Amino acid sequence: MVEDLGRTSKPRETMDVKDTPFRIGDRDFSSRLIVGTGKYEDNATMVGAIRASGAEMVTVAVRRVDLDRTNKEGILHHLDPEKFLLLPNTAGCYSAEDAIRYARLARAAGFTDWLKLEIIGDEKTLLPDTHATIDAAKTLVGEGFKVLAYTNDDLISALRLEDAGCVAVMPLASPIGSGLGVVNPYYIREIKDRLQVPIIVDAGVGTASDACITMEQGVDGVLMNTAIAVADDPVAMGHAMRLAIRAGRLAYLAGRMPSREIAVPSSPTQGMLD
């Protein structure tokens, strides 16, 4: 009897493939996707998209309360800090001094000592000031922050940030909000290969294929905001990203075939008819 695999077994939605836990600092995560909370049209869509993405950690920004508005609600009215690990950022800062000020304010809110350190060096490209980021990282690590540092896809900066004591290093795929995907997969792989701390690619992912290709480089996770928030249907894109991150991770673990520039037939060349 031949087992009728085709009719009796359905492909499983998820597969148990041996994987190392996604650990940052002393914390394990089941999702390798971290998402931002900016740019959403409304809070209900944001919450729906985050749920669909499966992310456990979400970034937030520190800003002045708008005292002229009667509705002075911050994001924590919509996002339960018991259910998501908050990752405050220092977005908008252009110097180590500013970033350290924002970091301290973020920690004083009393929810977390984790921090996404981001110091911008150029207004047009929003590329990071890696020198200032390394300086700020040293200070903040010394103050007990768990620093996840946003940086360029540059190995030397990444190594210095690891030396500074960052719990994760987060090179960009491409400029913030550009949606260009990974412009330099070779540099991303080199950073992943050389550092011990988790590598999370932060910024530049535009759609699910970008997220998948990023994960196929072997990095530990991806952080994104715009790609989900400004999609026509952010909830559907959140779900697509969840699948893409998973698919990319599985493909990396499965080990891809070597690529080559010549065709090789898949069917036997022997046994052809005369």
Add this chain to the structure above:
Amino acid sequence: MTDPEAIPVTLNGKDRLVPAGITVKGLLEALELNPALVVVERNREILDRGRYSAVGVEAGDVFELVHFVGGG
């Protein structure tokens, strides 16, 4: 403006008059802000939440009142 009981302070970059003798706790109440969700920086120093009722607002104080908003 002519009220002798009011003192000038800066709140989130804007000049405002607040009642003399008000505490930081009183200031947050007057602004209808939840002290558990707002961080207060006074003259570039972060104020510990436990001190809000003990710290009085003084003329010329510069306050930054911040919270978490959506961001990436």
